[in-house]
Amino acid sequence: ARKKRLxxxxxxxxxxxxxxxxxxxxxxxxIEYVGELIRPR
Structure with a gap:
């Protein structure tokens, strides 16, 4: 699959x-984000 430009x-x-x-x-x-939460709200 081709990557999308973001x-x-x-x-x-x-x-x-x-x-x-x-x-x-x-x-x-x-995209699938699997990292930690950068800044909780």
Missing amino acids: RFQRSKIHDWGLVALEPIEPEDFV
């Missing part, structure tokens, strides 16, 4: 966000 950028809503740089279809798998 970018982290500042967000006015949630401080940081992950933004798609190309269309993503509903059935496409984008």
Whole structure:
């Protein structure tokens, strides 16, 4: 499977966000985060 082009950028809503740089279809798998929680809310 081909990787999708993504970018982290500042967000006015949630401080940081992950933004798609190309269309993503509903059935496409984008990312699975398995690390620790960086900043609890």
